[in-house]
Amino acid sequence: MEHLDAAEFTRFLRGQLSPERAAQVERHLATCGPCAERLSSEGEAVTEVPPDQQEVSYATGAAFGTGDSAVAPSREPVTPQWIKEGRPPERGEQVGRYLILEKVGQGGMGTVYAAWDPDLGRRVAIKLLRMDKQHAEGRTVGQARLLREAQAMARVTHPHVISVYDVGTLGEGVFVAMEFVDGTTLKKWIKEKPHAWHEVLDTFVAAGRGLAGAHAAGLVHRDFKPDNVLIGKDGRIRVTDFGLARLAEEGAEPPRPALPAGAPVDESPELAQLTQDGHAVGTLMYMSPEQRRGEAPDARADQFSFCVALYWALFGVWPFERQRSAKDADYSPASSHKGTSRPSQRTGDLRPVDPTTGAFEPPREPRVPAFVRRAILRGLAPDPKDRFPSMEALLTQLEYRPRQVRLAAGAAAMVLLASVGGYAWYAHGAAARQALVCSGAEQKLAGIWDAAVRKQVTDGLVATGNPQAADVATRVTGLLDGYTRDWVEASTEACRATRIRGEQTEALLSLRVVCLERRLKDVKAVTGLLASADPELLPKAADTVSLLPSLQGCADVTTLSQVEPPPDSPQARQEIERISSQLAQAKALTDAGRYKQARDVAEPAVQAASALGYRPLEAEALFFKGAAEARAGAPEDAERNLTQALRTALASHNDPVMTRSASTLLFAIGFNPERLEEALRWSEFAKASLARMGGNEELEGELFNYLGVTYTRLGKNTESLASLQRALQLVERSLGPDHVRRANILGNMGNAYRQEGQFEDSVRVYTQAIEIRERLSGPTHPIVGYLYYGRAQSRLRLEDFEKAEADAKRSLEIHIAARGPEHPETGDAYDVVGQVYLASKRYREALEPYQKALDIKEKTVGKDDETVSYSALGLGLSYLELDESAKALPLLERVLKITHDPRTQGDAYFGLARAMDAMGRKDPEVLANAQKAWDAFHGVKETEIAKEIADWMARHPSAPVAAKGKSRTAKKGR
Structure with missing residues (x-):
């Protein structure tokens, strides 16, 4: 398709194109940069945005100019005309940077619109507070709930949870930009036509996986129902509407009053959604007993709601009386219904009541297996302690499908054996075929980490002539074995998620594969460096391997899918591969302490990425160049390149690079004692960037470690220790208790405790750091010598002279072995x-x-x-x-x-x-x-x-x- 003309733009914005032509235009805008930019400018004209308005990140509140200066304060965003007029937005009008296309749904509090993102060339969903909720009290509650929903959803990275892209301001309110799902709700899907029980169950299990993912992130949904589950045309199921979600880390929730007597239950969401101030909130038809009583619900309340919805979906009726009120919050005592019946929703239908739960026993038709019925009824238990311990446990039970082989009376035993044997053969063959679909990932390690490369690395380290070289080689090869083993597992899991379980699309698999291929480039760069090691590199060999990029980022499909896509041409893809290899080499050199070489490798990568015009890669190249300069003692060059990296990463939605650039600016500027307070401001930008990407514990741990060191330099030991403690928790969760970064943080904590005069605590954390370092890097690593040095000084202040002397002499022994007898650190x-x-x-x-x-x-x-x-x-x-x-x-x-x-x-x-x-x-x-x-x-x-x-x-x-x-x-x- 050629570039769109002005008339076509106007008709598209006004909704005057046919559905077929509008779809063609959208596909064209997704691949044509000039037209997408023009569309954005057309939209700005509609909403009267001044042409000189700076680009504003509504997620962070920061604005960027065109020069090389640092982040400047943002101007106030221009209030759109539709806000001023107090009406809903119309097609072509702007919400933030997004252009409204059409209204697609409305709930009790919010309205959802399909919108166009001109920066990324794709549809998004925009959620706004309903205009009839814009009175003062409703607006305050509604905006808070909308913001809370965005914060909650941003914490969860899961294929069955809707992705949040952005949060922005509109006058006094907010909007949320989310993943656009072209499809329907689970409720409509159930009602549109009959479905086999196993099809319904599979759909609910996928939604349950999303709930379990939210629980793993510390969230309780509190309003799960079929209306809040979306089914895309691609078949993927996504849980949405986390407006009532609560974080586990927020602590105990204050109790609320129970629902007023006679509060009705109705299937209609508008009538069932209770939002009375101070009372329990949620949808009554699905609400757990403890939630109706105003108690603080945990994840087992979501389990109850899930089982109510599944019961209704499978059997076509409700498990409890629809007109129950708050006085029935405990439903029914277990003993009172034994041998009795109550009316159901069906006229003249007296159904027995389950004595354990007080719920109606499920109808015998359809013929849902007994194990499913048992699992649902257990999830409906009035007392949370009687339900499953977790959503995962419930889902495991629902997925258990015993195959019963029924034979007519008098059938021969041979027929039974043949049937069982035939099924066993079929099941074995199916399992084998599934296993083959995602096998062979280890073959990609050929030439990167195999027997030949292992020998090259070992020989290279031993050739340094250091007496410790053989021990270092053993540790390094062990670390590489573990990393590549995890890589094979991650690669296989990415395939299974798409090709076997169907949880992710082929497009998402492609993004994960590209990320994992980049990690192999990192391994290749490190092994090449180690194979040609010199004596100076030997002490840093284990650290260089330990600092290989985490594989967890390659499973974060939300962040991966937000990054600006690469060009389609084979030549461009080939150039991206070449530049990526250069950047892997630059990272390996930086981790090995060869900062000047790293900068020299990153420089041509910056130029090549800039010439290519692929901004995410350009941002990454600028970051590696700036990081090497920061560690090489060139803070001015580092500041310039890291600031440019941050701007370029923001423009291309490369959130991980944006976060790391801000964190490293804190580190680089913090070397100047006169700019420590200024350095701290970059930490706030890094935090905002983390919030924009939905959180990342590894990157957040890195940030808080830098923060702790900066506070120590400022003499703010209380703030330093709080930051370092936070960093320690994050790194333990994301990288494990034995990672080198945890040892580094513990060492920094030892320094901070010593400066604060808390010498016993200082000794304690130094000891932990020493234990980790000796396991990972060996007992003669230079960092181990520093840690013994610090512990000796703390023990000296405790007047524990005997142990202080032992630590001091051990530090001296290590420094002589690692640095030589005439090194200044010796x-x-x-x-x-x-x-x-x-x-x-x-x-x-x-x-x-x-x-x-x-x-x-x-x-x-x-x-x-x-x-x-x-x-x-x-x-x-x-x-x-x-x-x-x-x-x-x-x-x-x-x-x-x-x-x-x-x-x-x-x-x-x-x-x-x-x-x-x-x-x-x-x-x-x-x-x-x-x-x-x-x-x-x-x-x-x-x-x-x-x-x-x-x-x-x-x-x-x-x-x-x-x-x-x-x-x-x-x-x-x-």
């Missing part, structure tokens, strides 16, 4: 050994480690480096305690020339005062240095230390007042 390890000796008054023993630390640092980083001051200070204080003040004096004076740390300055000034005093220097000079020490510690609010110095000054002969005190250096080393 010098730091010598420092902590000296600290232990100094604090435990073993002054003579402290001299050797401090002197070694001083010699190493002078040789490797220079005599005036800040880190030299710590070694010189420890050595000087050790000489001072040994009454060798002449040796202490020049060391302490040297410290004051090179340090900028107020605490180190305070220690040096006080040591200098004591040394001068011991050497008989003039009192004013001695007291002047002591006063400077007091000023330094008082300035950083170290009040106890400042008091010790004041006491010492008071005891000095020239001071007017004498007071008892004690030496600080005997208590604390630095």
Whole structure:
């Protein structure tokens, strides 16, 4: 089809095209960028949006200009004309960026419209509060419920739950943009024609899977009914309308009053939906007894509603009297109906009542199997404890279909054997055929992770000549075995979801396959790097494998389907494959600590992706380039590329890259002590981005880890520990308890606890981090050395000198093995050994480690480096305690020339005062240095230390007042 002309645009927007022609236009707009942009501009003209209006993300409230500046505050969105006039929108008018096509449905509170998304070239469903609910009280309740529905649905990523794409503002209200389902409701599907019982059951089981998915995400639907289940023309079933859903994490819900006596029950949704302020809410025909009583329902209430709906769908009647009222909230005592009957909905039909549930026993026709009847009745139990423990348990029971082989009386045993044997052969063959449909994923590992590649990796690591290389190779190959095994399982599951269970379309399978193929490129990049390892790479080999991208993202079909689709041409697809391989290499290099190389690989990938015009890939390339620059110590370049990555990701709906770009901006800008508060603002954008994509625990964990580190740098230890604790929970759930990222977070928590003075907690989390790191990376990994270093300092402050000494010496051993005997970080390890000796008054023993630390640092980083001051200070204080003040004096004076740390300055000034005093220097000079020490510690609010110095000054002969005190250096080393 050629480009659309102006007349065709106008007729399309006004609804004047035939259905066939309108469908052709929609298909054309989905593939023609210029026409889609033109449609958007035509829509803007209809709603009088100024041409210079910035692009606004209604999900985040952020606006982007065209320059390279960071995110700027948004202008207020223009209120559409239909809102001003207080009427529903008409075809062609805008709701956010979406263009209204037609009204498709209406419920008790909301109206749903089909709309066009010009950015992605597809239909969406827009839900708005009904205009007759726009009075003040109804609007407040309704808008809150609509927003709540969006928040609830966004938490669930499941093929049988409707997907939320966007939430936006309209004047004082909100709208929700959702997945458009071209089909019907489950209620209409049931009523339109008779269906076999097993067809009805299969449909409900699929809907039940959606409910179970919501429960797994911590949601209780609270209003499940056939009206809230959609069946698409593609056959996929989706649960919708989470307006009454409640999050489990919100805690106990305050009780509500029970329903008023005589509250009617009716099949009509408009009459059955009770929304009285303060009372139980839901649809009465399906409402559980505890919900009718105003109690806080859990997932078992959804199970009750599901069984009411399934009962009605299978048997054509209701399980309870339709005109029951609130006084029947407990339905009936179990004993009162034994051997009795009550009228059913059918005139003259007296049906027996199940004594356990108080429900009518199901009719004998249709011939629904007994196991289905039993499962439904158990789900209808008045007491939640008597129902199934979960939706999954109920669905498992419903899916059990025993095959009974009935034979006429007197049939020969041979016939029985032949029948059973024939069925067994058929069942075995069917199972085998199904298994073959999705088999063979492991064959894709050929040349990526097989015996030959394993040998190359092992040989490459061993060739570094490091004594630990063989152990590292064993750990690395084990990690790769686990990752590729999970990859095969994920690939097979993606196939089964489409080809066997029919839960997902071929289009969704294609998206998952593309994502999984990208993960294989990541594996190939890592194994190639390890096969050519050098000694510097060896300590980072295990981390490089542990940081391979999670496979969970390849199962997130909602996020995958929102990203701008790739071009159709074979040449473009081939170029995307090539650029993707470059980006996999850039990521592997970054994780291996080769930041400059990673940046050099990412640069041409950025240029190629930009030339191709495929924005999601361009955003990803910009992100990897910026991430490498952030870690290479080039914050300005990193900020520029990460900001551009974020803008490009937003424009192309690449939400994961948008989130990671914002999180990494927090990390990059946070290196500048003067911009820490500014860095925190990016965390708010990252949170909004996570909300837009419906949540992602792995990415959220990464964000909160960066937040914790930034708060630590700001000295906000309470906020730091809260953020790190949140990060720890998220990473445990998404990546497991033994992942390297969990160990990293625990190490950061150890630092924060130590800075806060919570030394016992610091020791505890350091210990957990050490245990994980030693299992994953080996006992001589450099990070393990850092963790022992931190734990030694915390134990030192607890005056647990024996264990502190063991940790300090272990840290030193690891640093010598991993870094060599003359590395500056080995010098730091010598420092902590000296600290232990100094604090435990073993002054003579402290001299050797401090002197070694001083010699190493002078040789490797220079005599005036800040880190030299710590070694010189420890050595000087050790000489001072040994009454060798002449040796202490020049060391302490040297410290004051090179340090900028107020605490180190305070220690040096006080040591200098004591040394001068011991050497008989003039009192004013001695007291002047002591006063400077007091000023330094008082300035950083170290009040106890400042008091010790004041006491010492008071005891000095020239001071007017004498007071008892004690030496600080005997208590604390630095």
